[in-house]
Amino acid sequence: MSLIESYAAVAGEDVIDHLRQLGNLLKGIKVVHVNSTRVGGGVAEILDKLVPLKGELGLDVRWEVIQGDGKFYECTKKFHNALQGKSSPISDSLLTAYENTNVQNAEELRPILEEADIVVIHDPQPLPLLKSCPNRKGKWIWRCHIDLSHPYRPVWKYLRKFAVDYDASIFSLADFAQPLPHTQYLIPPSIDPLSDKNKDLDEDFVKNIRQVFNIRQDTPMMLQVSRFDRFKDPVGVIQAYRLVKKFAPSLQLVLAGGGATDDPEGEAVFAEVNAEAGGDPDIRILRLDPDAHVIINALQRTADIVMQKSVREGFGLTVTEGMWKGKPVIGGNAGGIRLQVINHHTGFLVSTPEGAALRARYLLQRPEKLHEMGRKAKEFVRQNFLNTRNIREYLTLMVALIYGGEDRIELNGRS
Helix, strand or coil: CCCHHHHHHHCCCCHHHHHHHHHHCCCCCEEEEEEEECCCCCCHHHHHHHHHHHHCCCCEEEEECCCCHHCCCCCHHHHHHHHHCCCCCHHHHHHHHHHHHHHHHHCCCCCCCHHCCCEEEECCCCHHHHHHHCCCEEEEECCCCCCCCCCCHHHHHHHHHHHHCCCEECCHHHCCCCCCCCEEECCCCECCCCCCCCCCHHHHHHHHHHHHHCCCCCCEEEEEECCCCCCCCHHHHHHHHHHHHCCCCCCCEEECCCCCCCCCCCCHHHHHHHHCCCCCCCCEEEECCCCCCCHHHHHHHHCEEEEECCCCCCCCHHHHHHCCCCCCEEEECCCCHHHHHCCCCEEEEEEEHHHHHHHHHHHHHCCCHHHHHHHHHHHHHHHHHHHHHHHHHHHHHHHHHHHHHCCCCCCCCCC
16 A cells, blocks of 8 residues: 555545545656755654655655754744744844855755756755855745734844745735735645654553653543644643642653754753653653654643644644643644634634643543543644645645646646
C-alpha cells in the first residue's frame, strides 16, 4: 500500500481520488520547500509528510534547510517575537548577519531555486532568498506560520520589503494577513493521523509511559506539550494548576517539550519554568528529544485535560493533536487556537490562569462532559485538520498559479 492510499481509511476514498486528480495536473513540476530547521517545531513536522505525499502524487519535490550561526538565529528569534507583537528593536549588526546568511545560503541553493516551478519559503528565516535569485523561472510563495495580527511595525516594515516581490503568500488565518501587492491564501496547518505522534497506541504502552516518568496511575492529570517559549505561557499553566489543586489535591501537571534548533531562548525559559515549579513533586517537567513523538502521543492519550495556554499562537498543532486523542483542550484565546477550540464544544478558550483553572475544575468535576467534549474534538479534527485537507489546498493553490491564465483545465491532465 502506498503512503497516499494508507490515508483512505481515515479520510475516505473520495478525498484520495480528489488528490490524485489534482496531482495529475501537476505531474513533473519542480517544487522546493525551504525552511530553517529539519527537526523541532510545527513547520518541520508538517513538511516531513507534506513533501513525500506530494512526491507520491507525481510532483518533483524537495525540502531544503538553510543554515545559520548564532547571530542569525538570535535575529530570527527577535523577528518571531516582534511579529507576534513584542516591541523588539533589532540592531543593524543582527540584520546584517540575517541578510548575509541568506546571501550565503542562496549561493548553494540558487541552481535549485531558479529552476523550480514553485518555491515555497516558510516563515521569515529564508525570506530574502528571492532577492538573490534574479533568474528564477517559477512562482514563489511565502508561507507565514506566525501570528501576524499585531506585529511590531518597524520589524514588519523591514521584512515586508522582502515579501512584496513574491507571487503569493499563505497565512493560517485571515486575521494574520497583512497588506501585500499579491494574492494571499488562507491554509490552516494540519496533523498527520498516521504519524508516530498521532497513531493509535496499545493501552499497556500508554500506561508504561506513566511509570517511566513517575506519573501516578488513575490520578487526574493536566498536560501541556510545547516548546519552552514565553508565548506558550508555561508559567501561566503552573499558576492555573495551583489554583485547581486547591479543589483537587491529587492533581498532577506535566509540562513536556523541547526546543527547536532555531530557537536560542529555550534555555532561559526552561530555567524560568523550573523556578516557578519550585520542586513541587506533582509537577513533571519533561525535556524531550525532538523525535520523542511516540512519548508525546502516549502523554496526550493518558492526560485528562490538554492545555495550550498560549498568549500568541500561529496555529497550535499541539491543540490539534490533543483533540485528535479525544481530549478537550483548554487553550489561550489566541491565533489559530480559536479555529480549533469551539468554546463549550471542543474545549474552552481562556485568557488568564484563573480562567484556565475555572474551566479545568469544571471538567474534572463532570467526567461525562469531559468525554463528550473529547468526542466532539476528535470529529472536528477529522473533518477539518488532517493533512489530506492541507495538501489538497496546497495543490489547488499551485494549480491556480500555474494555470491562472488559461480558460479551461482538464482534470485528467494538463490543458
